[in-house]
Amino acid sequence: MHQKLIIDKISSILDATDKSHDVKLTEMLDGARRIFIAGAGRSKLVGNFFAMRLVHGGYDVSVVGEIVTPSIKNGDLLIIISGSGETEQLIAFTKSAKKVGANIVLISAKSSSTIGDMADAVFAVGSPDQYGKVVGMPMGTVFELSTLIFLEAIVSHIIHEKGIAEEVMRERHANLE
Numbered sequence: 001m002h003q004k005l006i007i008d009k010i011s012s013i014l015d016a017t018d019k020s021h022d023v024k025l026t027e028m029l030d031g032a033r034r035i036f037i038a039g040a041g042r043s044k045l046v047g048n049f050f051a052m053r054l055v056h057g058g059y060d061v062s063v064v065g066e067i068v069t070p071s072i073k074n075g076d077l078l079i080i081i082s083g084s085g086e087t088e089q090l091i092a093f094t095k096s097a098k099k100v101g102a103n104i105v106l107i108s109a110k111s112s113s114t115i116g117d118m119a120d121a122v123f124a125v126g127s128p129d130q131y132g133k134v135v136g137m138p139m140g141t142v143f144e145l146s147t148l149i150f151l152e153a154i155v156s157h158i159i160h161e162k163g164i165a166e167e168v169m170r171e172r173h174a175n176l177e
Contacts, residue, residue, distance in 0.1 A: 013126035032077035038064035039081035074101030085113025
């Protein structure tokens, strides 16, 4: 019962998500010198999944907050994952990136927010009215799981469009595990 509840909810959110997001986000990724990904809490974990897959796809990607993350510069792309678009730490990251001329993308449950107002593009996953209280999916679970699948679909789009073979991706996978 709970598996079906979760799958049905995520499916309805993805069905309500703009189908042009994959092409638009891929263009922004391809146009960036380097890509930085930031989130807080479980959204950061979703960002980590996405960062890993982008590296496998051949992109130069860093996760904000890691000790080896370089400084962001003009021509880079900062992707913020935030359901609300109002997380203070992520607002600060956005302001810093904006100041140096980096492009900003917000992936969110809301199309309008503090971060969204500063971003060059906002990719809303579903629509805000779909994120009310859902029994069995507490505290952001709906956004996080929907965003994880949304971003995996973006990676799938990239792999398909660029003809990246799984063997090539496997060669880029970490080998010091």
